[in-house]
Amino acid sequence: MEVLRIDEIRSECRSSSTLFVSPDPEKWPGFVPGQFVMVWIPGIDEVPMSVSYIDKDPFRIGITVQGIGEATESLRTLPVGSRIGIRGPYGRGFDLSGKKRLVGICGGVGAASIVLALEKAKDIGREIVVLSGFRSKELVMFEDRFGRITPDTHISTDDGSYGFHGLVTDLLRKELKMNDAELIACGPEMMMKVVLDIGSEFGVHSQCSLERYMKCGVGVCDSCSVSGHRVCQDGPVFTDEEIEAMPEFGSSHRDRSGRVVSLKECVR
Amino acid sequence: MAPERSDPTLDVEISGIRFPNPLLLASGIADETGLSMAKAVERGAGGVVTKSLSLDLREGHRNPVVVDLQNGMINAMGLPNPGASHYIREIEEYRRHTSGKNPIIASVFGSTIEGYAECARTIAASGVDAIELNGSCPNAEGLGLEFGQDPDVISDLIKAVRSAVSIPVFFKLTPMCNDIVKLASACQDAGADAVVAINTMKSMKIDIRTGRPVLTNRFGGLSGPAIKPVGVRCTYEIASRLDIPVISVGGISNWEDAVEYIMAGASALQIGTAVAWGNLDVFSRIRSGISGFMRAEGYSSLEEMRGIALEVKRWRS
Numbered sequence: 001m002e003v004l005r006i007d008e009i010r011s012e013c014r015s016s017s018t019l020f021v022s023p024d025p026e027k028w029p030g031f032v033p034g035q036f037v038m039v040w041i042p043g044i045d046e047v048p049m050s051v052s053y054i055d056k057d058p059f060r061i062g063i064t065v066q067g068i069g070e071a072t073e074s075l076r077t078l079p080v081g082s083r084i085g086i087r088g089p090y091g092r093g094f095d096l097s098g099k100k101r102l103v104g105i106c107g108g109v110g111a112a113s114i115v116l117a118l119e120k121a122k123d124i125g126r127e128i129v130v131l132s133g134f135r136s137k138e139l140v141m142f143e144d145r146f147g148r149i150t151p152d153t154h155i156s157t158d159d160g161s162y163g164f165h166g167l168v169t170d171l172l173r174k175e176l177k178m179n180d181a182e183l184i185a186c187g188p189e190m191m192m193k194v195v196l197d198i199g200s201e202f203g204v205h206s207q208c209s210l211e212r213y214m215k216c217g218v219g220v221c222d223s224c225s226v227s228g229h230r231v232c233q234d235g236p237v238f239t240d241e242e243i244e245a246m247p248e249f250g251s252s253h254r255d256r257s258g259r260v261v262s263l264k265e266c267v268r
Numbered sequence: 269m270a271p272e273r274s275d276p277t278l279d280v281e282i283s284g285i286r287f288p289n290p291l292l293l294a295s296g297i298a299d300e301t302g303l304s305m306a307k308a309v310e311r312g313a314g315g316v317v318t319k320s321l322s323l324d325l326r327e328g329h330r331n332p333v334v335v336d337l338q339n340g341m342i343n344a345m346g347l348p349n350p351g352a353s354h355y356i357r358e359i360e361e362y363r364r365h366t367s368g369k370n371p372i373i374a375s376v377f378g379s380t381i382e383g384y385a386e387c388a389r390t391i392a393a394s395g396v397d398a399i400e401l402n403g404s405c406p407n408a409e410g411l412g413l414e415f416g417q418d419p420d421v422i423s424d425l426i427k428a429v430r431s432a433v434s435i436p437v438f439f440k441l442t443p444m445c446n447d448i449v450k451l452a453s454a455c456q457d458a459g460a461d462a463v464v465a466i467n468t469m470k471s472m473k474i475d476i477r478t479g480r481p482v483l484t485n486r487f488g489g490l491s492g493p494a495i496k497p498v499g500v501r502c503t504y505e506i507a508s509r510l511d512i513p514v515i516s517v518g519g520i521s522n523w524e525d526a527v528e529y530i531m532a533g534a535s536a537l538q539i540g541t542a543v544a545w546g547n548l549d550v551f552s553r554i555r556s557g558i559s560g561f562m563r564a565e566g567y568s569s570l571e572e573m574r575g576i577a578l579e580v581k582r583w584r585s
Binding site: 001003038040042043045046047083085087215216217218219220221222223225227228229230233254255256257258259260 | 475
């Protein structure tokens, strides 16, 4: 673990901010968008976070935090100069090596890992479409970054206060034709379940970034297990074929003791 | 041309339980769910040990719960588990997804001797093949280690569990003691079927920037290559003095480590940290490495190789 001072904090929307830190670049040459880090908030907790920015010169990373619980809210509101610990990067990220049109679809703070993956995909010359959904206008984030990747960027809000009025998966249904694209997705599990259904309807392959309660982050504790697959080490990004073989996807997760809990009871 | 040698056999038997190979998934590693454990078997493990179970649900310590070091790992999970009766569904799931040839051992702990015995009884009812008593967890106060450092307490604990269940009972030992042979001897005399050596060693990590202990629990258990020489020494000492089988654990990450433990007298091996550092392929990698070594050196069974370091007359030139 590297303990680092927060260099800069950028507000992304009403509930999310990005913290920038400068880790030793030696640990990051093989980084792939979709991988995550464990962030230690001294005295509070340690939480898994996806990486949303990689700045090359000078090297630094950004972590976009949505305040949803005690740990993330305290992380989000730390002042510049505070020390946090970073372990990682860990896990398996997105495979961006395909040739077809790449549709990035995300819900809420899931945009954090999708925007970085799409920037990388653009660098390697892929044609890109962005579908990014939020609950309402004041939660919209990364619109400028998405816009710089492609003019083919579509924002939706559940309440219609900005962009398309409806679910981001409704946009996806309009966007796809048979076999003409690949999908990468990150967001609420029920959203990704719909993404996978629509993908299979159109014969389009998907990769989804899953989230589970995580303790160790390195494959020891099995807290993040989904049908025998550890999100921290085997994922967090899984292919549609892999997810199809996970009966627990979209249905249940494990609580801190390892007990099976229905996803609908999930309060994080 | 010499006839093709047949592959050396890797199967082992410990108190009537047959394992197709001696490499078992250690307790507390990727074993919260039945499917995770089944996956270890699918990828080459000879058997598995469950997460340590208690009668009542435990959430474990708050994060951070691990410190990853260059040559080891410190963990303070704090014995999280859903409780033995709830965990039975995981045993059933494991059975549904494995062929029946790969034994499953339930690791058990409690806060009293009666608690251990009741927990063992509860989980034995699910049809596990053996009980491993965790008398050596260094990161949960009042649980585990307190029952594993006094020969008299060990003896009472094993006797209580013995009379509660009819399956084999193993005892997992701590290396943190004056004389591990005394502890292992208490296990043997009380009727344990095997000892498991060693558990992690109590340790800590302080972050020098903030001056804070990193783990929320402050102390945790050190595992991985850093403790392997201690595990080999403990195995050797027990095997040279006692007849009880030793299941060795501590820093095994390649086939050379495995062979070293077997030569020190190990009957079977458990792998933990290496599963986290590499992946589940570690089982098949070590298995084929052991086979290759046995072929090259002319051993036809593990028995031929077991404990050769213990007797001068078995040393080779």
